[in-house]
Amino acid sequence: QVQLVESGGGSVQAGGSLRLSCAVSSYSRNCIAWFRQAPGKEREGVGSIFTGSGTTYYADYVKGRFTISLDSPKNTMFLQMTGLKPEDTAIYYCAADNIPPYDCYSGSWPLAWSYWGQGTQVTVSS
16 A cells, blocks of 8 residues: 655746655555646646656656656655746646556556545646
8 A cells, every 4th residue: 555645735926836745655666656637627647757767757748847856765756846837727646556667757657546645736826
């Protein structure tokens, strides 16, 4: 059983920054990812990290603005978000599972993940 707890959400103005945290009870799953869901929209992937190597992948719409990192001693994954835009407004979730390494490296994420956090709200105003 893996537990994931997100924190760090909030409200910022466009162009601002936030850092989200995902506390992970164990790194027993090889891929940890961030997803988001805006009101009335489908869930979409933001990025992922392969815990064995630290290799990251980012969706095009956040590439260059968002950075995923791991603090292994603290069992925490971070999502540093800069240059925030109103369209980044969403509930952000972290998820963990064992998936083929290439799928984690390339963003070929499965639809179903074994473990999810409860989500944290990010609101970006213009």
